[in-house]
């Protein structure tokens with residue numbers, strides 16, 4: 395039997411109780427095992443200290459995880475304000491080059507929430523801070539609730555575009571998703587195609603048009619309910635199939 399493929403997951407750099415960690419939530423790690431049938435490998439947020447190609451030579455897919463921090467606005471030509479915080483400079487220095495190189499090399503990529511925003515910025519797009527402050531936009535932030543199951547509760551519809559890859563994957567033109575973000579896509583990066591929108595027009599999913607492999611980003615969190623929500627499971631299964639195909643073609 396062929397060995398299970400390897401998927402690289404991005405980490406945050408965070409200081410907890412005075413100790414600095416490179417870490418990502420268990421939900422992403424477990425979704426790679428149970429949803430994509432692959433083996434998760436965590437990439438520390440160490441920027442240029444780790445050569446991207448050395449790592450990409452050894453993996454079959456990349457999962458850009460979510461995180462509460464925001465991409466620094468200097469990467470899309472804006473000055474930072476308190477609204478743009480918190481930042482994670484080590485993560486930005488790692489993920490932005492990683493995304494560009496993974497796409498150039500045709501390595502399957504799934505980008506979630508902060509990862510979705512990173513995908514847009516890495517390819518030349520920009521972000522809005524606090525999208526709920528814009529006229530006519532919904533409040534996409536996490537509900538104030540005591541448990542993660544409640545915070546990650548599925549709560550608003552997204553419309554999947556006709557003839558999009560995501561609509562084919564989930565076999566629907568509308569699904570209901572969770573929502574835990576302040577920021578949203580402002581200018582869409584060249585080369586990205588919108589795959590899904592929220593009722594207020596917020597871009598909820600994209601794909602990289604010219605990518606040689608699966609290259610999809612979603613603003614919501616399919617990893618959280620991968621074992622119980624059908625569309626979430628189908629997204630991870632499609633990513634896992636692309637990862638397996640990449641491994642088989644090596």
Ligand SMILES: N[C@@H](CCC(=O)NCCCC(=O)O)C(=O)O
Nearest residue numbers: 460461462463507508575576577
């Ligand atoms: N920081 C960005 C990205 C949001 C994101 O990735 N959220 C992950 C969920 C974190 C949580 O548990 O609250 C933004 O806010 O837009």
